[in-house]
Amino acid sequence: MTHSLSTTLELDFDRALTATRAQLVEVGFGILTEIDLAGTLKAKLGADVAPQVILGACRPPLALAAIEAEPSIGVFLPCNVVVRSVDETHTVVEAIDPDAMVRLTDNETLATVAADARERLSKALEALEALESGQ
Numbered sequence: 001m002t003h004s005l006s007t008t009l010e011l012d013f014d015r016a017l018t019a020t021r022a023q024l025v026e027v028g029f030g031i032l033t034e035i036d037l038a039g040t041l042k043a044k045l046g047a048d049v050a051p052q053v054i055l056g057a058c059r060p061p062l063a064l065a066a067i068e069a070e071p072s073i074g075v076f077l078p079c080n081v082v083v084r085s086v087d088e089t090h091t092v093v094e095a096i097d098p099d100a101m102v103r104l105t106d107n108e109t110l111a112t113v114a115a116d117a118r119e120r121l122s123k124a125l126e127a128l129e130a131l132e133s134g135q
Helices: 013-026 037-047 060-069 071-076 099-104 108-135
Strands: 002-010 029-036 052-058 080-087 090-096
Touching: 002 029, 002 108, 013 029, 013 052, 013 080, 013 090, 013 108, 029 037, 037 052, 060 071, 060 108, 071 099, 080 108, 090 099, 090 108, 099 108
Parallel strands: none
Antiparallel strands: 002 090, 029 052, 052 080, 080 090
């Protein structure tokens, strides 16, 4: 049982972050929030961690359908997509697996919404992999 969809790219962090933003938009998501986790941990705790940004991706029609099916689903929204540097030339991009929301809520009514979100997020990750191949 997995909680995320993930790919590791042979791209530096900045290129991967830019490409991830673009691919999320391409598959119909907007980015509601952007959290520079590494910057926040440095500022608040003086901790040095590899560059890592959390993108809060949302597709309003899916969010509405999810809320209608499960009013408390908002605790899982927006769908987080994390872009995390591994080293100078490799970056991990991972997204919450929408199917995990169905499992956690035990609400099968969410299955259609989760399937749509999962398909879109998977397409974005596949497009990133294709971009990497065509460097």
